Amino acid sequence: MIKSNSAGKIIDTTLTYVCLIAVAFIFFFPCLWIVLASFSKSGSIYSFDGFFPTSYSIHTFKKLFTDTTMYNYPRWFLNTLFVAVGSCVLGTLLTILTAYTMSRFDFKARKPMMKSTMVLSMFPSFMGMTAIYILMTQFGLINQIWGLILIYAAGAPMGYLTQKGFFDTIPKAIDEAAKIDGANSAQIFWKINLPLSKPIIVYTALTSFTWPWSDFILPKLLLKEKDLYTVAVGLMSLDETEFARFAAGSVFIAVPIVLLYFCLVKNMVNGIAEGAVKG
Amino acid sequence: MRRKLAMMLICAISVSAFSGCGKSEATEDKGDATATENTIFSGELEENVTIQVLENDTAISKGYFQQLIDAFNKEYEQYGITAVDANMDQYLDLANDGPYGYGPDVLYQANDVIMQYAQGKHILPLPVEKLECYSQVPKSAWQAYQVDIDGQTYTCGVPVNVQCPMLYYRRDLLPEDWKDNWDKDSNDVPDMVENWNDMYAFSVDRHNENGDTYGYMKSLYDVYFSSGFLFSYGGYIFGDNNTNPEDIGFSAGDSAKGAWVLSQLASTMNEDCIDDTITTNAYSKLADGTYFATMSTPDTYTTFFDELVNEYEADGLSEEEARAKAEENLVMTGIPKLPESGDLKEENPKLIDSKAMGGVNGYAISSYTKSPNACLAFVDFATKYDMIMLRNETLGISPAREDVSNEIGGLSESIYEKLEKGNIVLMPSIKEVAQIWTPGQTFFTDIAKDAFRSDSEKKYKDIDSMRAGLEEMCQQIHDAIFTLE
Numbered sequence: 156m157i158k159s160n161s162a163g164k165i166i167d168t169t170l171t172y173v174c175l176i177a178v179a180f181i182f183f184f185p186c187l188w189i190v191l192a193s194f195s196k197s198g199s200i201y202s203f204d205g206f207f208p209t210s211y212s213i214h215t216f217k218k219l220f221t222d223t224t225m226y227n228y229p230r231w232f233l234n235t236l237f238v239a240v241g242s243c244v245l246g247t248l249l250t251i252l253t254a255y256t257m258s259r260f261d262f263k264a265r266k267p268m269m270k271s272t273m274v275l276s277m278f279p280s281f282m283g284m285t286a287i288y289i290l291m292t293q294f295g296l297i298n299q300i301w302g303l304i305l306i307y308a309a310g311a312p313m314g315y316l317t318q319k320g321f322f323d324t325i326p327k328a329i330d331e332a333a334k335i336d337g338a339n340s341a342q343i344f345w346k347i348n349l350p351l352s353k354p355i356i357v358y359t360a361l362t363s364f365t366w367p368w369s370d371f372i373l374p375k376l377l378l379k380e381k382d383l384y385t386v387a388v389g390l391m392s393l394d395e396t397e398f399a400r401f402a403a404g405s406v407f408i409a410v411p412i413v414l415l416y417f418c419l420v421k422n423m424v425n426g427i428a429e430g431a432v433k434g
Numbered sequence: 435m436r437r438k439l440a441m442m443l444i445c446a447i448s449v450s451a452f453s454g455c456g457k458s459e460a461t462e463d464k465g466d467a468t469a470t471e472n473t474i475f476s477g478e479l480e481e482n483v484t485i486q487v488l489e490n491d492t493a494i495s496k497g498y499f500q501q502l503i504d505a506f507n508k509e510y511e512q513y514g515i516t517a518v519d520a521n522m523d524q525y526l527d528l529a530n531d532g533p534y535g536y537g538p539d540v541l542y543q544a545n546d547v548i549m550q551y552a553q554g555k556h557i558l559p560l561p562v563e564k565l566e567c568y569s570q571v572p573k574s575a576w577q578a579y580q581v582d583i584d585g586q587t588y589t590c591g592v593p594v595n596v597q598c599p600m601l602y603y604r605r606d607l608l609p610e611d612w613k614d615n616w617d618k619d620s621n622d623v624p625d626m627v628e629n630w631n632d633m634y635a636f637s638v639d640r641h642n643e644n645g646d647t648y649g650y651m652k653s654l655y656d657v658y659f660s661s662g663f664l665f666s667y668g669g670y671i672f673g674d675n676n677t678n679p680e681d682i683g684f685s686a687g688d689s690a691k692g693a694w695v696l697s698q699l700a701s702t703m704n705e706d707c708i709d710d711t712i713t714t715n716a717y718s719k720l721a722d723g724t725y726f727a728t729m730s731t732p733d734t735y736t737t738f739f740d741e742l743v744n745e746y747e748a749d750g751l752s753e754e755e756a757r758a759k760a761e762e763n764l765v766m767t768g769i770p771k772l773p774e775s776g777d778l779k780e781e782n783p784k785l786i787d788s789k790a791m792g793g794v795n796g797y798a799i800s801s802y803t804k805s806p807n808a809c810l811a812f813v814d815f816a817t818k819y820d821m822i823m824l825r826n827e828t829l830g831i832s833p834a835r836e837d838v839s840n841e842i843g844g845l846s847e848s849i850y851e852k853l854e855k856g857n858i859v860l861m862p863s864i865k866e867v868a869q870i871w872t873p874g875q876t877f878f879t880d881i882a883k884d885a886f887r888s889d890s891e892k893k894y895k896d897i898d899s900m901r902a903g904l905e906e907m908c909q910q911i912h913d914a915i916f917t918l919e
Contacts, residue, residue: 197744201715210748225495292534379536380521392523394491395714396737 193406198399215399219407226397228404230382231389234300236411238385239368241304246311246363251356254318255344259330276313281372288376298379306377307367314362321355322348357419365412475561480805482514485812488538490795491524492733498828506815515808528556532802539803540812544793545578545591549863552581552590557798558806559588560813567592567817570835574853577675578794578860591798592813593834594822595732596849598792598858599659599769602738603627603727604720606763609636626727629771629785630695633727634778637702640726651703651725653712654696654882657874659729662790663692664904665859666772671791671870672862679866682911684874685904691776693881693900698778700885708882721745732849735766735830768848776897792858794834866915873910877903 188206193215195208203209219228257269287306288297296302325348333343349356371387378384384392386408393401489499503517510516520538528537528551541548541557551557562568562576571593579591608624609616616625616632625632626649637649654660661669661684668687672679683689706712712719716728721741730738742764746756769790773783797816799809815821822838825831832849833839839850852858861867880903884892894900 197718197748199715199718199741201718225491292536297534297536379523379526379531381523382521396717396741 189402190406193399193402195399195402199396200398215403216407219400219403226389226393226400227382228386228389228400228407231384231386232408234383235368235385235387235408238300238303238307238374239364239411241301242307242311242367243360243364245304245308247356247360249308249312250315250318250359250363251349251352253312254315254355255322255348257315258319258322259327259344259348272313273316276316280310284372284376287373291377297377298383300378300383302377303367303374303385306373307363307370311359311363318355318359321352325351353422357422361415361419364415368408368412474558474806475564475810476807478807479510479513479515479811480808483805483808484516484518485539485803485805485808486520487517487812488520488522488524488526488541488543490542490733492736492829493542493825494519496736496828498825501824501828502816502821505821506812509815510808510811513808515805515811517812528800529554532556532800535802537800537802539800539805540797540809541800542594542795542797544597544795544861545593545863546793546861546867548579548591548796548798549581550865550868551798552579552588552863553865556801557590558801558803559590560592560799560810562589562592564810565592565814565817566819567814567822567835570819570837572834572836572850572854574856574860575794575834578863579796579798581863582677591794591796592817593794593796594817594825595795595831596792596834596853596858597731597733597795598832598849598852599662599729599790600732600766600845601627601727601729601769602716602720602735602764602766604723604742604763605765606759607723607726627765627767627770629773629783630699630788631773631778631780631783633770634698634702636726637699641702646724648704648725649702650699650727650729651712651716651719652699652707652729653710654700654703654707655709655875655879656713657871657878658791660696660878661874662769662788662859663695663772664689665692665789665791666786667691667776669904671859672864672866676860676862677864679864679915680912682870682908684870684911685901685908688776689904690897690901692772693877693894693904694776694897695772695778696878697881697884697894697900700882703882703885705886708879708886717741729769732766732830732832732845735764738766739764766845768845768852787855787857789857789859790852791861792853793861795831796834869914870911873907873914876910877907 191207191211192200192203194211194213195203196210196212196214197208198215223229257265291297291302291306294302296305329347329351330343333347338346367385369387370385371391374385374388375391378388381389381392386404390401390404390408393404487499487503489502493499493502499519503519506517507515517540520541522538524543526537526541528541531537537556548557552559559581575593575596576589578593579589580587581590582588612624613622616636617623618625619628626636627633633650640647640649652659661671664684667689669689669692670676670683670686673681673683700707703712706715712725712728716725716730717734717737718741719725720728720738722745739760742760743753743756746759747753751759769788771785772788773780774786775783777783797813799806799813803809817835819835819837822833822835823841826833826838826842826846832846833842834850836850839846849858853860880893881900884894887893889895894903
């Protein structure tokens with residue numbers, strides 16, 4: 156009986172691993188392919204031997220950062236970084252403030268506002284692009300990186316519901332205890348609730364960063380000058396013969412996101428743990 | 435309730451107040467074209483201005499554009515006029531961006547693009563007779579930029595170079611015995627690049643020898659390149675010299691013979707000819723020897739050349755040797771002649787000239803510029819003999835100016851002659867041209883697909899069915915034009 160159980164367990168484990176490896180391979184293969192393609196020596200997708208390049212070189216990466224006459228990748232990269240960091244800081248602040256307000260304060264328009272934002276957030280963001288374009292032209296914010304940051308940051312609080320859900324889990328009794336000790340609302344927020352909300356802040360920051368980092372539609376709409384392009388728009392403007400440069404650019408753009416994830420995931424876990432102990 | 439209503443009204447008023455802010459060019463009436471030409475181009479240069487010039491990407495990457503603006507800025511320094519790179523994508527959207535002040539002042543585009551802008555009054559009619567190049571550019575090239583409004587003709591662009599399909603092939607991929615077996619007229623030019631019958635025969639031979647290699651390869655789906663085969667046998671785009679969209683002529687004359695030629699060529703290619711694949715892979719496939727020949731425009735010469743240099747370098751040659759060898763072996767020449775019968779298997783056919791769809795690239799001035807006279811000065815400067823000659827030397831374009839074309843001779847001169855003879859059919863300059871591409875792609879795709887279908891599944895089994903297919907394509911174009919109007 157024990158023997159058959161252990162055999163079943165082995166089969167179960169093996170099948171699980173086979174399935175996991177197969178699924179992982181399916182998702183990992185495109186990444187592997189683009190990484191290998193970025194090191195292609197010929198630079199052309201049509202000189203591949205089957206799926207993979209015939210010879211490898213780091214020439215494309217060198218070219219990506221040095222040959223900037225037509226395609227100024229370093230500039231695009233800095234623009235993207237600026238937009239993503241700006242949107243991340245401003246967007247996180249606005250989202251957390253909105254979520255906290257909706258979670259902790261009771262005011263007359265609270266319910267209608269919550270309903271409205273929920274309905275509005277159901278519409279895809281590109282629906283309003285024409286209106287955004289016209290508004291931005293009127294405010295003179297076309298060809299302005301700040302214009303992008305404002306739109307991303309202003310749109311971020313629309314998705315405050317997750318953060319509100321988190322604040323709802325922090326017992327209001329803590330706020331009341333602080334109030335008894337003489338703390339005002341701002342002090343309660345900054346000194347009590349915010350330190351307890353590290354995981355959700357990290358999550359918000361991460362999502363606020365990744366959206367502008369990889370967005371294409373809005374920068375394409377608002378940025379007309381090549382030197383102001385973000386990486387997504389810039390890569391799309393590459394000539395059809397520049398495949399290796401496209402692949403190298405796509406690989407390099409993933410670096411900050413991966414770094415950010417590894418830096419923040421630790422804080423996220425720590426935050427969750429701290430929150431659990433304090434809670 | 436009353437308070438809520440008041441709040442709503444305040445919001446509405448605020449929004450409408452904001453929407454009134456900003457620039458008002460979008461709603462300004464641009465007025466009559468005659469008035470614009472007379473009043474705007476007064477000849478008085480606007481001083482201390484910067485004009486944004488949108489140039490072709492190749493001109494920028496090869497350094498020609500920098501030389502052009504440096505020379506212009508030096509010449510007009512005394513007036514404080516500075517030309518700069520508009521730093522925009524070459525496929526801009528002047529119709530949407532221009533009214534808000536985000537377009538370039540001067541733009542370099544193909545005639546069909548410029549003329550679509552002209553019909554929307556996004557570019558200015560120009561006093562072209564005042565330009566130095568006026569007498570040197572042929573009438574047919576000027577016509578590509580002309581529009582008739584209320585019985586008057588306005589010219590909205592200045593021709594710079596003529597674009598038309600060219601045959602690219604590798605001299606070192608010719609058979610060793612080509613002088614004995616592939617040069618019947620002993621003129622030292624291989625027969626397969628002189629007529630399509632020999633190109634067809636050579637393509638069959640080359641593929642039979644090695645299944646991985648091909649002779650002539652081209653995406654047949656590409657209307658720009660494929661429609662020339664129809665024109666050669668009497669087809670045309672629009673009637674009345676490409677101005678009457680009621681008369682669509684892809685099926686006119688014996689144009690079905692052109693479709694038959696294409697179907698025969700497709701049988702020597704692989705399935706990549708059905709879509710856009712060959713257009714994008716031709717650079718590397720010609721370089722690695724998979725293809726012997728393909729068709730492209732003159733401005734892509736440098737891309738083919740660079741790919742071939744890379745290939746030779748990969749084979750162990752130094753950069754200098756590779757460049758010298760590529761220069762010797764990469765040949766760009768005119769399109770081969772066609773058999774009058776349309777039969778590529780015919781021996782000793784009677785040959786006729788091939789016609790091709792072409793375009794004229796040139797400069798235009800945005801209606802939204804604040805310095806039209808400075809822009810005109812730039813266009814005049816950029817189209818002078820010296821600059822066009824430099825443009826040819828740097829980019830290998832075929833100039834629209836007769837004097838430069840005569841001076842260069844060779845291929846440029848022959849393109850110029852073809853234009854004069856009407857063997858280059860310029861893309862129509864009316865907006866309806868936008869409706870020819872999709873029905874055309876559908877027809878040519880089916881022609882290409884037929885080569886890979888069994889006999890029973892073929893859509894076009896004979897020349898009569900091809901004629902019917904072309905008539906259907908014309909009907910589709912007609913419907914698209916007049917439904918969308």
